[in-house]
Amino acid sequence: MAHSVYGLLAETIQKFPDQLAARYKEAGQWQDLTWAQVGQKVHQVATRLIELGIEPDDRVVILSKTRLEWALADLGILAAGACTVPIYHSNIAKDAAYIFANSGASLAIVEDAEQAAKLPGVRTLLITEIFSKSINLSEIEKRTARLLESHLATIIYTSGTTGEPKGACLTHDNLLYEAQAIEKIGLLSNQDTQLLFLPLAHVFAKVVVIAWLKTAHVLCFAESIEKAVDNMKEVQPTFMAAVPRVYEKVHARILSKARSGGRLKKIISNWALAQQKRPKGLKWLIAQKLVFNKIGAGLKETFGGRLRFFVSGGAPLNPEIGLFFQHAGVIILEGWGLTETTAATCVNLPNQNRIGTVGKPLPGTELQIAEDGEIWVRGRGVFQGYWKKPEQTRETLSDDGWFKTGDIGVIEPGGFLRITDRKKDIIVTAGGKKIAPQKLENALKSKTSLIAQVLVYGDQRQYLVALVTLDEIALKEFAKRKKLKGSYAQLTQNQLIMRKIQQAINGMNQSLASFEQLKKFRILDHDFTVGDQLTPTLKVKRSYCAQKYRGELDSLYTVGM
Numbered sequence: 001m002a003h004s005v006y007g008l009l010a011e012t013i014q015k016f017p018d019q020l021a022a023r024y025k026e027a028g029q030w031q032d033l034t035w036a037q038v039g040q041k042v043h044q045v046a047t048r049l050i051e052l053g054i055e056p057d058d059r060v061v062i063l064s065k066t067r068l069e070w071a072l073a074d075l076g077i078l079a080a081g082a083c084t085v086p087i088y089h090s091n092i093a094k095d096a097a098y099i100f101a102n103s104g105a106s107l108a109i110v111e112d113a114e115q116a117a118k119l120p121g122v123r124t125l126l127i128t129e130i131f132s133k134s135i136n137l138s139e140i141e142k143r144t145a146r147l148l149e150s151h152l153a154t155i156i157y158t159s160g161t162t163g164e165p166k167g168a169c170l171t172h173d174n175l176l177y178e179a180q181a182i183e184k185i186g187l188l189s190n191q192d193t194q195l196l197f198l199p200l201a202h203v204f205a206k207v208v209v210i211a212w213l214k215t216a217h218v219l220c221f222a223e224s225i226e227k228a229v230d231n232m233k234e235v236q237p238t239f240m241a242a243v244p245r246v247y248e249k250v251h252a253r254i255l256s257k258a259r260s261g262g263r264l265k266k267i268i269s270n271w272a273l274a275q276q277k278r279p280k281g282l283k284w285l286i287a288q289k290l291v292f293n294k295i296g297a298g299l300k301e302t303f304g305g306r307l308r309f310f311v312s313g314g315a316p317l318n319p320e321i322g323l324f325f326q327h328a329g330v331i332i333l334e335g336w337g338l339t340e341t342t343a344a345t346c347v348n349l350p351n352q353n354r355i356g357t358v359g360k361p362l363p364g365t366e367l368q369i370a371e372d373g374e375i376w377v378r379g380r381g382v383f384q385g386y387w388k389k390p391e392q393t394r395e396t397l398s399d400d401g402w403f404k405t406g407d408i409g410v411i412e413p414g415g416f417l418r419i420t421d422r423k424k425d426i427i428v429t430a431g432g433k434k435i436a437p438q439k440l441e442n443a444l445k446s447k448t449s450l451i452a453q454v455l456v457y458g459d460q461r462q463y464l465v466a467l468v469t470l471d472e473i474a475l476k477e478f479a480k481r482k483k484l485k486g487s488y489a490q491l492t493q494n495q496l497i498m499r500k501i502q503q504a505i506n507g508m509n510q511s512l513a514s515f516e517q518l519k520k521f522r523i524l525d526h527d528f529t530v531g532d533q534l535t536p537t538l539k540v541k542r543s544y545c546a547q548k549y550r551g552e553l554d555s556l557y558t559v560g561m
Contacts, residue, residue, distance in 0.1 A: 187333075203338075236305055407419055
């Protein structure tokens with residue numbers, strides 16, 4: 001039984017030396033690596049780091065986009081007995097410098113000169129130059145033999161949307177637990193192929209890589225998020241992990257295409273989509289035959305033809321999106337976890353997929369709901385604390401090992417967990433009503449493909465308002481159909497488009513209590529971007545945006561607006 005992540009890799013290499021382990025694209029062609037070749041490259045990285053003076057327990061930063069070398073660098077750092085500190089490639093220089101300094105790192109592995117420039121005065125090594133020409137196996141074996149489950153494997157810094165980033169300390173045992181639990185529930189096997197484009201600096205991606213080491217499936221590295229669909233057709237994955245915004249975009253494109261044909265096609269599409277609310281009887285069978293079966297056939301081809309399921313995590317998935325894909329024959333398994341719980345804490349399974357929930361806890365993980373509805377977690381996946389922040393660690397970790405997640409939820413019959421919102425995001429109106437903004441934001445986005453992002457606002461106010469951004473591709477297609485002229489910014493002020501957004505809000509408001517309804521909105525003349533209004537996992541930085549757009553929000557409470 002492995003006592004470290006490196007030990008897990010060594011076990012897999014011993015079992016499957018000549019089996020295909022990884023694929024990546026180089027000069028337009030897919031290249032293959034066996035497990036033995038992965039091991040050789042990891043040893044080269046470890047040797048290079050040892051040559052550079054990296055000692056056991058040193059911290060080494062990785063600052064790069066997702067690519068094969070990122071994963072090899074991470075494993076090489078662990079093989080040298082050190083600890084990985086990932087930084088998002090989209091992080092601004094100030095945050096990158098803070099993480100490097102706070103972690104006490106001694107080296108940064110960077111993708112290119114642009115990323116190196118974020119860390120002035122720091123010793124850096126290009127990610128293309130991490131491989132030594134020789135291998136010092138005796139020193140690697142000496143260092144890895146000393147590794148214990150309790151040793152730090154990585155310090156992953158939270159996105160810092162509500163203050164300076166906090167480094168969550170995860171041990172080898174935290175990661176080994178995830179690997180063992182994923183294998184135990186039978187989610188993945190040696191026969192699977194995964195396409196990865198998630199940012200490897202995020203704990204969600206970290207866990208799917210650990211699952212790769214444990215189950216020895218084939219891990220394919222996408223060229224980029226923009227080329228992920230093309231890559232799916234090429235490598236034909238059996239599963240893929242993504243954040244909800246990716247599924248929202250696919251859903252929006254399908255709706256836009258369905259409604260862009262002739263008048264008859266549009267009527268049939270709208271009628272069929274409306275039947276989702278009552279998926280029974282003759283009408284539903286007709287809707288499936290006319291629309292959903294065709295959508296499903298198209299999606300199957302788009303996704304490469306072998307897809308068993310998607311996994312969704314990193315943020316809440318709108319249940320309507322999950323149901324839409326299910327009706328089209330595509331399974332999305334929603335899971336839940338935090339950096340502090342080593343990502344996967346709960347997950348739905350193909351034969352137990354309750355849409356609207358995040359599934360049941362992984363084996364060995366306990367859940368309890370506090371009096372205020374907050375979810376507490378205990379188990380081997382729970383982190384050791386925040387790096388150099390004992391006070392904040394004590395605030396979130398109880399003496400008996402319970403982690404206070406900050407998420408609000410309920411445990412449903414059968415043990416399925418339903419997340420309702422983030423504790424810190426709950427809006428309390430001037431009338432004392434409590435509202436979960438994410439529920440409204442997801443509901444509104446599902447009403448029209450024109451909407452990219454929504455920020456619901458109204459804490460200590462008389463009513464709720466929203467800032468809306470538009471999806472650039474859907475906006476262009478709509479403008480073309482309606483023969484509208486103008487730039488993105490100009491179209492955001494177009495009266496027809498404003499009416500479409502108002503219609504979507506009206507449709508959503510019909511099913512809400514009066515205090516939950518959106519009374520006013522404003523369309524911004526730009527979309528949100530990663531590194532500014534969005535986190536690397538495409539979540540809106542709520543408190544930051546509330547400050548950034550204070551003027552726009554205040555204007556929605558002006559009399560006569």
